[in-house]
Amino acid sequence: MAKAEIRSPLPGTFYRRPAPDQPEFKADGADVAEGDTIGLVEVMKSFHEVPAEVSGKAITFLVEDAEPVTAGQVIAEVEA
Amino acid sequence: MKRLFIANRGEIAVRIVQAAKGLGLTTIQAHSQADADMLAVRLADEAVCIGPPPAAKSYLDIEAVVGAARAASADAVHPGYGFLAENGDFADAVTAAGMAFVGPSGDTIRMLGDKVTARRTAQAAGVPTVPGSDGRLADIDAARAVLEETGFPVMIKASAGGGGRGIRVARDQAEFERVFAQAAAEAKAAFGDGGLYVEKLVERARHVEVQILGDGENFIHCFERECSLQRRRQKVWEEAPAAGLPADLRQALCDSAVALARQVGYRGAGTVEYLYDESAQAFYFLEVNTRIQVEHPVTEMITGIDLVQEMLRIAAGERLSIRQEDVTVTGHAIECRINAEMPEKNFMPFPGTVSALSVPQGEGVRFDTMLYQGYTVPPYYDSLLGKLIVHGPDRATALERLRAALDALQIDGQPTTVALHAALARQDDVIANRFDTAFLESWLASDEAKSALTTKEKA
Numbered sequence: 001m002a003k004a005e006i007r008s009p010l011p012g013t014f015y016r017r018p019a020p021d022q023p024e025f026k027a028d029g030a031d032v033a034e035g036d037t038i039g040l041v042e043v044m045k046s047f048h049e050v051p052a053e054v055s056g057k058a059i060t061f062l063v064e065d066a067e068p069v070t071a072g073q074v075i076a077e078v079e080a
Numbered sequence: 081m082k083r084l085f086i087a088n089r090g091e092i093a094v095r096i097v098q099a100a101k102g103l104g105l106t107t108i109q110a111h112s113q114a115d116a117d118m119l120a121v122r123l124a125d126e127a128v129c130i131g132p133p134p135a136a137k138s139y140l141d142i143e144a145v146v147g148a149a150r151a152a153s154a155d156a157v158h159p160g161y162g163f164l165a166e167n168g169d170f171a172d173a174v175t176a177a178g179m180a181f182v183g184p185s186g187d188t189i190r191m192l193g194d195k196v197t198a199r200r201t202a203q204a205a206g207v208p209t210v211p212g213s214d215g216r217l218a219d220i221d222a223a224r225a226v227l228e229e230t231g232f233p234v235m236i237k238a239s240a241g242g243g244g245r246g247i248r249v250a251r252d253q254a255e256f257e258r259v260f261a262q263a264a265a266e267a268k269a270a271f272g273d274g275g276l277y278v279e280k281l282v283e284r285a286r287h288v289e290v291q292i293l294g295d296g297e298n299f300i301h302c303f304e305r306e307c308s309l310q311r312r313r314q315k316v317w318e319e320a321p322a323a324g325l326p327a328d329l330r331q332a333l334c335d336s337a338v339a340l341a342r343q344v345g346y347r348g349a350g351t352v353e354y355l356y357d358e359s360a361q362a363f364y365f366l367e368v369n370t371r372i373q374v375e376h377p378v379t380e381m382i383t384g385i386d387l388v389q390e391m392l393r394i395a396a397g398e399r400l401s402i403r404q405e406d407v408t409v410t411g412h413a414i415e416c417r418i419n420a421e422m423p424e425k426n427f428m429p430f431p432g433t434v435s436a437l438s439v440p441q442g443e444g445v446r447f448d449t450m451l452y453q454g455y456t457v458p459p460y461y462d463s464l465l466g467k468l469i470v471h472g473p474d475r476a477t478a479l480e481r482l483r484a485a486l487d488a489l490q491i492d493g494q495p496t497t498v499a500l501h502a503a504l505a506r507q508d509d510v511i512a513n514r515f516d517t518a519f520l521e522s523w524l525a526s527d528e529a530k531s532a533l534t535t536k537e538k539a
Contacts, residue, residue, distance in 0.1 A: 010428065011430075012431075012459040043429050043431065044420065044429035045463075
Protein backbone atom coordinates (compact mmCIF):
# COMPACT_ATOMS: atom_id res chain seq x y z
CA MET A 1 0.00 0.00 0.00
CA ALA A 2 1.27 3.49 -0.87
CA LYS A 3 2.46 5.65 1.96
CA ALA A 4 1.98 9.41 2.07
CA GLU A 5 4.23 11.61 4.16
CA ILE A 6 3.36 14.53 6.44
CA ARG A 7 6.27 16.93 6.88
CA SER A 8 7.01 19.70 9.37
CA PRO A 9 6.77 23.14 7.74
CA LEU A 10 9.37 24.59 10.12
CA PRO A 11 12.12 23.60 12.56
CA GLY A 12 11.44 23.35 16.28
CA THR A 13 10.08 20.94 18.86
CA PHE A 14 7.20 18.64 17.87
CA TYR A 15 4.26 18.03 20.20
CA ARG A 16 1.40 15.56 19.70
CA ARG A 17 -0.95 17.20 22.22
CA PRO A 18 -2.40 20.75 22.30
CA ALA A 19 -1.46 20.92 26.00
CA PRO A 20 0.19 18.42 28.38
CA ASP A 21 -3.13 17.58 30.08
CA GLN A 22 -5.09 17.10 26.84
CA PRO A 23 -5.44 14.10 24.50
CA GLU A 24 -3.29 13.67 21.38
CA PHE A 25 -4.45 15.39 18.19
CA LYS A 26 -4.27 11.97 16.48
CA ALA A 27 -3.86 8.60 18.17
CA ASP A 28 -1.53 6.03 16.58
CA GLY A 29 -3.38 4.29 13.76
CA ALA A 30 -6.10 6.94 13.43
CA ASP A 31 -7.45 8.06 10.08
CA VAL A 32 -6.55 11.55 8.88
CA ALA A 33 -8.39 13.99 6.61
CA GLU A 34 -6.58 16.64 4.62
CA GLY A 35 -6.23 19.78 6.73
CA ASP A 36 -6.49 17.96 10.08
CA THR A 37 -4.01 19.14 12.69
CA ILE A 38 -1.70 16.28 13.63
CA GLY A 39 0.53 18.17 16.06
CA LEU A 40 2.27 21.40 17.03
CA VAL A 41 5.76 22.69 16.39
CA GLU A 42 7.15 25.05 18.98
CA VAL A 43 9.69 27.43 17.54
CA MET A 44 11.18 30.50 19.20
CA LYS A 45 8.58 30.58 21.96
CA SER A 46 5.57 30.35 19.61
CA PHE A 47 3.41 27.38 18.61
CA HIS A 48 2.36 26.45 15.06
CA GLU A 49 -0.08 23.76 13.96
CA VAL A 50 1.07 21.03 11.59
CA PRO A 51 -1.72 20.29 9.10
CA ALA A 52 -1.97 17.03 7.13
CA GLU A 53 -1.57 17.86 3.43
CA VAL A 54 -3.15 14.51 2.47
CA SER A 55 -5.97 12.24 3.60
CA GLY A 56 -5.17 8.70 4.62
CA LYS A 57 -5.63 5.83 7.03
CA ALA A 58 -3.63 4.44 9.94
CA ILE A 59 -1.24 7.24 10.83
CA THR A 60 2.23 6.24 12.03
CA PHE A 61 4.34 8.84 13.81
CA LEU A 62 8.07 8.82 13.04
CA VAL A 63 8.83 11.48 15.67
CA GLU A 64 8.23 11.13 19.40
CA ASP A 65 6.35 13.75 21.40
CA ALA A 66 8.60 16.69 22.45
CA GLU A 67 11.39 15.71 20.01
CA PRO A 68 13.26 18.23 17.86
CA VAL A 69 12.37 18.36 14.15
CA THR A 70 13.89 20.14 11.16
CA ALA A 71 12.00 21.97 8.40
CA GLY A 72 10.81 19.42 5.84
CA GLN A 73 11.40 16.43 8.13
CA VAL A 74 8.81 13.66 7.80
CA ILE A 75 6.79 13.62 11.01
CA ALA A 76 4.24 10.95 10.15
CA GLU A 77 3.07 8.60 7.40
CA VAL A 78 -0.43 7.55 6.40
CA GLU A 79 -1.71 4.86 4.07
CA ALA A 80 -3.00 6.73 1.07
CA MET B 81 35.49 42.40 40.75
CA LYS B 82 37.68 40.33 38.42
CA ARG B 83 35.68 37.41 37.05
CA LEU B 84 32.25 38.09 35.52
CA PHE B 85 29.76 35.29 34.84
CA ILE B 86 27.30 36.09 32.04
CA ALA B 87 23.97 34.32 32.68
CA ASN B 88 22.36 35.03 29.33
CA ARG B 89 22.73 34.35 25.62
CA GLY B 90 22.30 35.92 22.19
CA GLU B 91 23.20 39.48 21.30
CA ILE B 92 23.08 40.81 24.87
CA ALA B 93 25.65 38.23 26.01
CA VAL B 94 27.95 39.45 23.23
CA ARG B 95 27.36 43.04 24.36
CA ILE B 96 28.16 42.21 28.01
CA VAL B 97 31.31 40.21 27.14
CA GLN B 98 32.65 43.14 25.11
CA ALA B 99 31.80 45.72 27.79
CA ALA B 100 33.45 43.58 30.49
CA LYS B 101 36.59 43.03 28.44
CA GLY B 102 36.83 46.79 28.00
CA LEU B 103 37.07 47.04 31.80
CA GLY B 104 39.73 44.32 31.97
CA LEU B 105 37.45 41.68 33.49
CA THR B 106 37.75 37.95 32.80
CA THR B 107 34.50 36.79 31.17
CA ILE B 108 32.84 33.45 31.85
CA GLN B 109 29.96 32.77 29.46
CA ALA B 110 27.11 30.45 30.48
CA HIS B 111 25.46 28.44 27.73
CA SER B 112 22.95 25.65 27.24
CA GLN B 113 23.78 22.52 25.24
CA ALA B 114 22.13 24.18 22.22
CA ASP B 115 24.31 27.28 22.50
CA ALA B 116 27.84 25.81 22.64
CA ASP B 117 28.75 27.51 19.35
CA MET B 118 27.16 30.90 19.99
CA LEU B 119 29.13 34.08 19.38
CA ALA B 120 29.40 35.07 23.06
CA VAL B 121 30.99 31.68 23.85
CA ARG B 122 33.57 32.27 21.12
CA LEU B 123 34.37 35.77 22.40
CA ALA B 124 34.44 35.05 26.15
CA ASP B 125 37.57 33.97 28.02
CA GLU B 126 35.83 30.89 29.43
CA ALA B 127 32.54 29.07 28.82
CA VAL B 128 30.42 26.76 31.01
CA CYS B 129 27.52 24.54 29.97
CA ILE B 130 24.66 25.00 32.44
CA GLY B 131 22.12 22.50 31.11
CA PRO B 132 19.93 21.15 28.29
CA PRO B 133 18.41 23.32 25.54
CA PRO B 134 15.02 24.19 27.12
CA ALA B 135 15.47 27.48 29.02
CA ALA B 136 13.62 26.08 32.05
CA LYS B 137 16.47 23.57 32.46
CA SER B 138 19.32 26.01 31.79
CA TYR B 139 19.00 29.82 31.66
CA LEU B 140 15.97 29.82 34.00
CA ASP B 141 17.35 27.29 36.48
CA ILE B 142 18.55 29.35 39.47
CA GLU B 143 20.44 26.47 41.09
CA ALA B 144 22.19 25.53 37.84
CA VAL B 145 23.22 29.11 37.10
CA VAL B 146 24.40 29.99 40.61
CA GLY B 147 26.16 26.63 40.96
CA ALA B 148 28.01 27.08 37.66
CA ALA B 149 29.01 30.63 38.55
CA ARG B 150 30.43 29.52 41.92
CA ALA B 151 32.22 26.54 40.40
CA ALA B 152 33.83 28.91 37.90
CA SER B 153 35.03 31.14 40.79
CA ALA B 154 33.08 34.11 39.46
CA ASP B 155 32.79 37.13 41.72
CA ALA B 156 29.91 38.76 39.84
CA VAL B 157 26.92 37.69 37.73
CA HIS B 158 25.33 39.76 34.94
CA PRO B 159 21.78 38.56 34.19
CA GLY B 160 21.24 40.47 30.89
CA TYR B 161 17.53 40.87 30.09
CA GLY B 162 14.72 38.31 30.11
CA PHE B 163 15.33 34.89 31.75
CA LEU B 164 16.25 35.55 35.44
CA ALA B 165 17.08 39.27 35.06
CA GLU B 166 14.04 40.45 37.04
CA ASN B 167 13.79 37.57 39.47
CA GLY B 168 14.42 38.86 43.00
CA ASP B 169 15.08 35.36 44.29
CA PHE B 170 17.85 34.91 41.73
CA ALA B 171 19.46 38.19 42.80
CA ASP B 172 19.28 37.01 46.43
CA ALA B 173 20.75 33.59 45.55
CA VAL B 174 23.69 35.20 43.72
CA THR B 175 24.39 37.49 46.69
CA ALA B 176 23.97 34.67 49.22
CA ALA B 177 26.57 32.68 47.27
CA GLY B 178 29.06 35.50 47.87
CA MET B 179 28.96 37.09 44.41
CA ALA B 180 27.86 40.54 43.25
CA PHE B 181 24.60 40.71 41.31
CA VAL B 182 24.81 43.22 38.46
CA GLY B 183 21.50 44.93 39.17
CA PRO B 184 19.42 46.14 42.11
CA SER B 185 18.75 44.13 45.29
CA GLY B 186 16.21 41.32 45.36
CA ASP B 187 13.96 43.51 47.53
CA THR B 188 14.01 46.37 45.00
CA ILE B 189 13.29 43.97 42.13
CA ARG B 190 10.32 42.46 43.99
CA MET B 191 8.94 45.84 45.05
CA LEU B 192 9.05 47.32 41.55
CA GLY B 193 7.96 44.06 39.93
CA ASP B 194 4.62 44.09 41.75
CA LYS B 195 2.16 46.31 39.85
CA VAL B 196 0.26 47.61 42.88
CA THR B 197 3.36 48.30 44.99
CA ALA B 198 5.12 49.92 42.03
CA ARG B 199 2.14 52.24 41.43
CA ARG B 200 2.05 53.25 45.11
CA THR B 201 5.81 53.80 45.13
CA ALA B 202 5.53 55.97 42.02
CA GLN B 203 2.74 58.02 43.62
CA ALA B 204 4.80 58.45 46.79
CA ALA B 205 7.65 59.79 44.63
CA GLY B 206 5.30 62.25 42.95
CA VAL B 207 5.26 60.40 39.60
CA PRO B 208 1.92 60.80 37.77
CA THR B 209 -0.07 57.55 37.48
CA VAL B 210 -3.11 56.96 35.28
CA PRO B 211 -5.99 58.70 37.15
CA GLY B 212 -8.68 56.38 38.44
CA SER B 213 -10.29 54.81 41.47
CA ASP B 214 -7.69 53.15 43.66
CA GLY B 215 -9.56 49.89 43.89
CA ARG B 216 -13.25 48.99 43.58
CA LEU B 217 -16.03 51.54 43.84
CA ALA B 218 -18.81 51.33 46.41
CA ASP B 219 -21.54 52.70 44.11
CA ILE B 220 -22.25 55.10 41.25
CA ASP B 221 -21.91 58.13 43.55
CA ALA B 222 -18.33 57.11 44.34
CA ALA B 223 -17.77 56.58 40.61
CA ARG B 224 -19.09 60.06 39.76
CA ALA B 225 -16.61 61.55 42.22
CA VAL B 226 -13.72 59.77 40.46
CA LEU B 227 -14.78 61.27 37.12
CA GLU B 228 -13.79 64.73 38.36
CA GLU B 229 -10.22 63.46 38.37
CA THR B 230 -10.25 61.31 35.23
CA GLY B 231 -12.37 63.29 32.80
CA PHE B 232 -13.56 61.50 29.63
CA PRO B 233 -13.20 59.01 28.07
CA VAL B 234 -13.01 56.51 30.91
CA MET B 235 -12.73 52.75 31.13
CA ILE B 236 -15.11 50.93 33.43
CA LYS B 237 -13.49 47.65 34.41
CA ALA B 238 -14.82 44.66 36.29
CA SER B 239 -12.69 44.00 39.38
CA ALA B 240 -13.01 40.28 38.69
CA GLY B 241 -12.21 40.64 34.98
CA GLY B 242 -8.82 40.51 33.32
CA GLY B 243 -7.11 40.25 29.97
CA GLY B 244 -9.46 42.83 28.47
CA ARG B 245 -12.65 41.06 29.62
CA GLY B 246 -15.34 43.14 31.27
CA ILE B 247 -14.08 46.51 30.01
CA ARG B 248 -16.53 49.23 28.86
CA VAL B 249 -15.72 52.71 27.58
CA ALA B 250 -17.77 55.84 28.29
CA ARG B 251 -17.17 59.06 26.38
CA ASP B 252 -19.51 61.44 28.24
CA GLN B 253 -21.60 61.69 31.39
CA ALA B 254 -24.83 60.35 29.83
CA GLU B 255 -23.06 57.34 28.39
CA PHE B 256 -21.31 56.80 31.71
CA GLU B 257 -24.62 56.73 33.65
CA ARG B 258 -26.03 54.18 31.22
CA VAL B 259 -22.95 51.98 30.85
CA PHE B 260 -22.04 51.88 34.55
CA ALA B 261 -25.29 50.18 35.54
CA GLN B 262 -25.01 47.73 32.65
CA ALA B 263 -21.40 46.97 33.47
CA ALA B 264 -22.26 46.23 37.12
CA ALA B 265 -25.05 43.84 36.09
CA GLU B 266 -22.82 42.15 33.51
CA ALA B 267 -19.94 41.76 35.91
CA LYS B 268 -22.29 40.19 38.45
CA ALA B 269 -23.60 37.76 35.81
CA ALA B 270 -20.23 36.95 34.25
CA PHE B 271 -17.98 36.82 37.30
CA GLY B 272 -20.44 36.57 40.21
CA ASP B 273 -18.95 39.84 41.43
CA GLY B 274 -20.39 43.21 40.45
CA GLY B 275 -17.35 45.18 41.70
CA LEU B 276 -16.18 47.87 39.29
CA TYR B 277 -13.40 50.38 39.07
CA VAL B 278 -12.86 53.34 36.79
CA GLU B 279 -9.69 54.46 35.04
CA LYS B 280 -8.92 57.23 32.55
CA LEU B 281 -8.65 55.89 28.99
CA VAL B 282 -5.45 57.24 27.45
CA GLU B 283 -6.10 57.16 23.71
CA ARG B 284 -3.53 57.39 20.93
CA ALA B 285 -0.84 57.04 23.57
CA ARG B 286 2.82 56.85 22.87
CA HIS B 287 5.28 54.73 24.82
CA VAL B 288 8.15 56.75 26.24
CA GLU B 289 10.67 55.60 28.83
CA VAL B 290 13.50 57.13 30.81
CA GLN B 291 16.89 55.49 31.36
CA ILE B 292 18.08 55.81 34.95
CA LEU B 293 21.35 55.02 36.72
CA GLY B 294 21.87 54.88 40.46
CA ASP B 295 24.57 53.79 42.89
CA GLY B 296 22.25 53.67 45.91
CA GLU B 297 23.01 57.29 46.86
CA ASN B 298 23.29 59.23 43.63
CA PHE B 299 20.72 59.04 40.87
CA ILE B 300 20.71 60.38 37.32
CA HIS B 301 18.73 60.01 34.12
CA CYS B 302 20.12 59.56 30.61
CA PHE B 303 17.08 61.09 28.91
CA GLU B 304 14.24 59.28 27.20
CA ARG B 305 13.48 56.78 24.45
CA GLU B 306 10.43 56.60 22.20
CA CYS B 307 9.22 53.01 21.66
CA SER B 308 5.70 53.28 20.23
CA LEU B 309 6.22 51.11 17.17
CA GLN B 310 5.12 47.77 18.60
CA ARG B 311 3.57 44.54 17.37
CA ARG B 312 1.75 42.32 19.87
CA ARG B 313 3.13 44.52 22.65
CA GLN B 314 6.69 43.80 21.52
CA LYS B 315 8.81 46.79 20.60
CA VAL B 316 10.02 46.70 17.02
CA TRP B 317 11.72 50.08 16.48
CA GLU B 318 13.01 52.54 19.10
CA GLU B 319 14.35 56.07 19.00
CA ALA B 320 16.14 58.53 21.26
CA PRO B 321 15.33 61.21 22.09
CA ALA B 322 11.51 61.34 21.69
CA ALA B 323 11.13 63.71 18.75
CA GLY B 324 8.60 66.47 19.35
CA LEU B 325 8.55 66.15 23.14
CA PRO B 326 8.46 69.74 24.48
CA ALA B 327 11.49 70.73 26.57
CA ASP B 328 9.51 71.40 29.75
CA LEU B 329 7.75 68.04 29.53
CA ARG B 330 11.05 66.26 28.88
CA GLN B 331 12.45 67.88 32.03
CA ALA B 332 9.40 66.88 34.12
CA LEU B 333 9.44 63.33 32.72
CA CYS B 334 13.13 62.76 33.38
CA ASP B 335 12.96 64.42 36.82
CA SER B 336 10.08 62.11 37.80
CA ALA B 337 12.14 59.04 36.88
CA VAL B 338 15.02 60.29 39.03
CA ALA B 339 12.61 60.95 41.92
CA LEU B 340 11.39 57.36 41.68
CA ALA B 341 14.97 56.05 41.62
CA ARG B 342 15.74 58.12 44.73
CA GLN B 343 12.55 56.92 46.44
CA VAL B 344 13.76 53.30 46.33
CA GLY B 345 17.53 53.95 46.63
CA TYR B 346 18.04 52.43 43.20
CA ARG B 347 21.31 50.69 42.40
CA GLY B 348 22.21 49.86 38.80
CA ALA B 349 20.67 50.67 35.42
CA GLY B 350 16.90 50.75 35.07
CA THR B 351 14.09 52.08 32.93
CA VAL B 352 10.93 53.89 33.99
CA GLU B 353 8.21 53.36 31.38
CA TYR B 354 5.37 55.81 30.72
CA LEU B 355 2.29 56.31 28.58
CA TYR B 356 2.50 59.69 26.88
CA ASP B 357 -0.71 61.44 25.82
CA GLU B 358 0.60 63.75 23.12
CA SER B 359 -2.62 65.77 22.67
CA ALA B 360 -3.01 66.41 26.42
CA GLN B 361 0.77 66.77 26.90
CA ALA B 362 0.58 64.48 29.91
CA PHE B 363 2.52 61.39 30.91
CA TYR B 364 1.59 58.53 33.24
CA PHE B 365 3.71 55.91 34.99
CA LEU B 366 3.49 52.36 33.60
CA GLU B 367 6.23 50.28 35.21
CA VAL B 368 9.91 50.03 36.05
CA ASN B 369 12.24 47.53 34.38
CA THR B 370 15.08 46.74 36.76
CA ARG B 371 17.61 45.60 34.14
CA ILE B 372 19.39 46.61 30.96
CA GLN B 373 16.90 46.90 28.07
CA VAL B 374 17.13 45.63 24.52
CA GLU B 375 16.92 49.20 23.22
CA HIS B 376 19.66 50.66 25.47
CA PRO B 377 21.98 51.38 22.48
CA VAL B 378 19.92 54.37 21.25
CA THR B 379 20.58 56.05 24.61
CA GLU B 380 24.28 55.21 24.36
CA MET B 381 24.43 56.68 20.86
CA ILE B 382 23.00 60.07 21.90
CA THR B 383 24.75 60.39 25.29
CA GLY B 384 28.07 58.63 24.69
CA ILE B 385 27.60 56.67 27.94
CA ASP B 386 28.39 52.93 27.99
CA LEU B 387 25.43 51.75 30.10
CA VAL B 388 26.68 48.17 30.49
CA GLN B 389 30.07 49.32 31.75
CA GLU B 390 28.31 51.70 34.17
CA MET B 391 26.27 48.76 35.51
CA LEU B 392 29.47 46.77 36.06
CA ARG B 393 31.20 49.66 37.86
CA ILE B 394 28.20 50.14 40.15
CA ALA B 395 28.07 46.40 40.93
CA ALA B 396 31.80 46.57 41.79
CA GLY B 397 30.91 49.11 44.47
CA GLU B 398 32.09 52.24 42.67
CA ARG B 399 30.24 55.53 42.99
CA LEU B 400 28.46 56.85 39.95
CA SER B 401 31.17 58.59 37.93
CA ILE B 402 28.75 60.68 35.84
CA ARG B 403 27.01 63.76 37.20
CA GLN B 404 23.64 64.81 35.84
CA GLU B 405 25.07 67.97 34.27
CA ASP B 406 27.53 65.82 32.30
CA VAL B 407 24.73 63.96 30.50
CA THR B 408 23.86 65.72 27.26
CA VAL B 409 22.01 64.73 24.10
CA THR B 410 23.80 64.83 20.77
CA GLY B 411 21.74 64.16 17.62
CA HIS B 412 19.20 61.39 17.14
CA ALA B 413 19.40 57.59 17.15
CA ILE B 414 17.10 54.84 15.82
CA GLU B 415 17.22 51.11 16.52
CA CYS B 416 15.58 48.37 14.43
CA ARG B 417 15.14 44.93 15.96
CA ILE B 418 16.14 42.30 13.42
CA ASN B 419 14.16 39.15 14.19
CA ALA B 420 14.23 35.63 12.72
CA GLU B 421 10.71 36.05 11.39
CA MET B 422 9.00 36.21 8.00
CA PRO B 423 6.99 39.46 7.82
CA GLU B 424 5.25 38.26 4.65
CA LYS B 425 3.98 35.15 6.49
CA ASN B 426 2.44 36.91 9.47
CA PHE B 427 5.82 37.05 11.20
CA MET B 428 6.25 33.30 11.49
CA PRO B 429 9.53 32.65 13.31
CA PHE B 430 12.02 30.62 11.30
CA PRO B 431 15.50 29.78 12.57
CA GLY B 432 17.98 29.09 9.78
CA THR B 433 21.70 28.98 9.01
CA VAL B 434 23.54 32.15 8.06
CA SER B 435 25.28 31.36 4.76
CA ALA B 436 26.53 34.89 4.20
CA LEU B 437 26.63 38.00 6.36
CA SER B 438 27.53 41.50 5.26
CA VAL B 439 27.28 44.28 7.85
CA PRO B 440 27.09 47.96 6.83
CA GLN B 441 29.99 50.10 7.99
CA GLY B 442 28.81 53.68 7.36
CA GLU B 443 29.15 56.66 9.68
CA GLY B 444 26.95 56.44 12.78
CA VAL B 445 26.05 52.78 12.15
CA ARG B 446 26.23 50.09 14.85
CA PHE B 447 25.11 46.45 14.60
CA ASP B 448 24.72 44.53 17.88
CA THR B 449 24.26 40.90 16.92
CA MET B 450 24.66 37.24 17.80
CA LEU B 451 25.20 36.27 14.15
CA TYR B 452 28.30 35.15 12.27
CA GLN B 453 28.74 33.43 8.93
CA GLY B 454 27.97 29.73 9.26
CA TYR B 455 25.94 30.11 12.50
CA THR B 456 22.80 28.00 12.89
CA VAL B 457 20.17 29.80 14.95
CA PRO B 458 18.70 27.43 17.56
CA PRO B 459 14.87 27.12 17.67
CA TYR B 460 14.58 27.14 21.48
CA TYR B 461 14.81 30.82 22.32
CA ASP B 462 13.34 34.15 21.23
CA SER B 463 13.70 35.40 17.67
CA LEU B 464 15.92 38.45 18.20
CA LEU B 465 19.01 38.14 15.98
CA GLY B 466 20.40 41.59 16.39
CA LYS B 467 19.79 45.31 16.38
CA LEU B 468 20.75 47.78 13.71
CA ILE B 469 21.35 51.18 15.30
CA VAL B 470 22.05 54.41 13.45
CA HIS B 471 22.95 57.84 14.74
CA GLY B 472 22.87 61.19 12.98
CA PRO B 473 22.99 64.90 13.84
CA ASP B 474 19.18 65.02 13.48
CA ARG B 475 16.26 62.63 12.92
CA ALA B 476 16.10 63.17 9.15
CA THR B 477 19.77 62.30 8.76
CA ALA B 478 19.39 59.29 11.05
CA LEU B 479 16.52 58.05 8.85
CA GLU B 480 18.60 58.56 5.72
CA ARG B 481 21.48 56.58 7.22
CA LEU B 482 19.04 53.93 8.40
CA ARG B 483 17.65 53.40 4.87
CA ALA B 484 21.17 53.05 3.47
CA ALA B 485 22.26 50.70 6.28
CA LEU B 486 19.18 48.48 5.93
CA ASP B 487 19.74 48.19 2.18
CA ALA B 488 23.39 47.27 2.76
CA LEU B 489 22.68 44.73 5.53
CA GLN B 490 22.80 41.29 3.97
CA ILE B 491 21.84 38.17 5.92
CA ASP B 492 21.56 35.12 3.65
CA GLY B 493 20.10 31.75 4.65
CA GLN B 494 18.08 33.21 7.53
CA PRO B 495 14.69 34.94 7.08
CA THR B 496 14.60 38.32 8.85
CA THR B 497 12.44 41.39 9.44
CA VAL B 498 14.83 43.67 7.53
CA ALA B 499 12.20 44.23 4.79
CA LEU B 500 9.72 45.49 7.41
CA HIS B 501 12.18 48.09 8.65
CA ALA B 502 13.16 49.11 5.12
CA ALA B 503 9.45 49.77 4.45
CA LEU B 504 8.91 51.62 7.75
CA ALA B 505 11.94 53.83 7.14
CA ARG B 506 10.21 55.00 3.94
CA GLN B 507 6.67 55.25 5.36
CA ASP B 508 5.21 58.78 5.42
CA ASP B 509 3.78 58.70 8.97
CA VAL B 510 6.99 57.22 10.38
CA ILE B 511 9.06 59.84 8.60
CA ALA B 512 6.72 62.57 9.93
CA ASN B 513 6.86 61.09 13.48
CA ARG B 514 3.06 60.65 13.44
CA PHE B 515 2.48 57.38 15.27
CA ASP B 516 1.27 55.87 18.56
CA THR B 517 1.32 52.38 20.04
CA ALA B 518 -1.58 51.24 17.82
CA PHE B 519 0.02 52.47 14.58
CA LEU B 520 2.15 49.52 13.51
CA GLU B 521 -0.53 46.84 13.76
CA SER B 522 -3.08 48.92 11.84
CA TRP B 523 -0.46 49.81 9.21
CA LEU B 524 0.46 46.11 8.82
CA ALA B 525 -3.18 45.41 7.94
CA SER B 526 -3.12 48.06 5.18
CA ASP B 527 -2.64 47.46 1.46
CA GLU B 528 0.39 49.74 1.57
CA ALA B 529 2.12 47.41 4.02
CA LYS B 530 1.10 44.27 2.16
CA SER B 531 2.57 45.47 -1.12
CA ALA B 532 5.69 46.82 0.61
CA LEU B 533 6.33 43.49 2.34
CA THR B 534 5.62 41.17 -0.59
CA THR B 535 7.47 42.92 -3.42
CA LYS B 536 10.69 43.24 -1.38
CA GLU B 537 12.04 45.70 -3.91
CA LYS B 538 15.53 46.96 -3.41
CA ALA B 539 15.66 50.55 -4.53
